[in-house]
Amino acid sequence: MTSSSGAAAAAPAHPPTSADGSGKALYGGKSSRRITVHDITAAKERGEKWPMLTAYDAMTASVFDEAGIPVMLVGDSMGNCHLGYETTVPVTLDEMAVLAAAVVRGTRRALIVADLPFGSYQEGPVQALRSATRLVKDAGVGAVKLEGGERSHEQISLLVQSGIPVMGHIGLTPQSVNAMGYRVQGRGEEAAQQLLRDAKAVQDAGAFAVVLELVPGELAAEVTRSLHIPTVGIGAGPETDAQVLVYTDMAGLTPGRVPRFTKQYANLRQTLGDAARTFADEVVTGTFPQAEHTFH
Ligand SMILES: Nc1nc(=O)c2c([nH]1)NC[C@@H]1CN(c3ccc(C(=O)N[C@@H](CCC(=O)O)C(=O)O)cc3)CN21
Ligand SMILES: CC(C)C(=O)C(=O)O
Numbered sequence: 001m002t003s004s005s006g007a008a009a010a011a012p013a014h015p016p017t018s019a020d021g022s023g024k025a026l027y028g029g030k031s032s033r034r035i036t037v038h039d040i041t042a043a044k045e046r047g048e049k050w051p052m053l054t055a056y057d058a059m060t061a062s063v064f065d066e067a068g069i070p071v072m073l074v075g076d077s078m079g080n081c082h083l084g085y086e087t088t089v090p091v092t093l094d095e096m097a098v099l100a101a102a103v104v105r106g107t108r109r110a111l112i113v114a115d116l117p118f119g120s121y122q123e124g125p126v127q128a129l130r131s132a133t134r135l136v137k138d139a140g141v142g143a144v145k146l147e148g149g150e151r152s153h154e155q156i157s158l159l160v161q162s163g164i165p166v167m168g169h170i171g172l173t174p175q176s177v178n179a180m181g182y183r184v185q186g187r188g189e190e191a192a193q194q195l196l197r198d199a200k201a202v203q204d205a206g207a208f209a210v211v212l213e214l215v216p217g218e219l220a221a222e223v224t225r226s227l228h229i230p231t232v233g234i235g236a237g238p239e240t241d242a243q244v245l246v247y248t249d250m251a252g253l254t255p256g257r258v259p260r261f262t263k264q265y266a267n268l269r270q271t272l273g274d275a276a277r278t279f280a281d282e283v284v285t286g287t288f289p290q291a292e293h294t295f296h
């Protein structure tokens with residue numbers, strides 16, 4: 001930190017601008033307008049790494065927006081993280097539309113990407129276009145994400161031709177949990193070749209980026225080198241262009257077991273539980289409310 005201003009003490013321990021000083025960086029950049037998929041493309045050309053977090057409500061999204069997180073994913077992980085389902089499979093387009101609109105309203109700068117939920121694009125390109133159009137028009141998202149490589153090529157292609165930016169998602173695709181489980185993907189020569197074909201299919205269909213979920217780090221590095229669009233890793237090692245985590249995992253809110261690839265940066269479950277217990281104790285002991293909380 002080279003700044004001599006008093007504000008530096010409270011600032012995060014990161015450079016306030018891009019490493020090259022251009023001020024264009026996705027994280028730490030100076031621009032306050034909303035980030036577009038063109039900014040994502042330009043970041044890959046600069047060789048810049050960037051962070052993505054999930055968000056499911058306006059309040060949390062505003063925290064991440066103020067922290068400078070450049071891309072937020074309204075993930076169908078809202079199913080297990082927010083709506084109390086076991087998996088992402090039951091999430092509906094209606095649920096996605098409500099929460100995605102909230103995230104858009106809570107943010108000014110971040111590019112908002114919404115997952116197309118299971119069943120909202122598998123019927124084919126026309127269904128995919130109808131679903132994605134709803135999220136773009138009603139919720140106001142800047143892009144959508146859908147799962148599958150070669151198998152989703154036609155869907156991605158029609159959305160992109162229609163003017164809707166698409167993020168792909170290959171490797172572990174949780175909407176297929178009933179068929180594939182939650183296992184590392186791309187292990188062994190045949191599976192690795194399939195993953196490379198899936199990555200190429202997503203890029204050829206016109207996607208602006210692709211999530212690589214739960215694949216060996218060496219394979220994720222190879223995919224990243226072989227594509228001109230950025231790769232976004234989750235459980236895919238350090239060599240992808242970007243990294244995404246489910247925010248409840250990284251903030252320590254998710255109950256029970258979390259995937260091994262996540263890192264916990266805070267313990268909000270503990271903090272929030274402590275606040276609730278302190279409030280409750282003060283109510284039963286008559287410590288809260290005091291005179292300053294009372295009207296006369
Ligand atoms: N809270 C949460 N975090 C996530 O990362 C996440 C979701 N929910 N929901 C949607 C998908 C599902 N994801 C998952 C779910 C389970 C594993 C899991 O159990 N992985 C094992 C590794 C299995 C292996 O070694 O093959 C692990 O121990 O991490 C991984 C990703 C990632 N996504
Ligand atoms: C794990 C990420 C990539 C996702 O798809 C989600 O949160 O739904």
Ligand SMILES: [Mg+2]
Nearest residue numbers: 075076077115
């Ligand atoms: Mg998802």
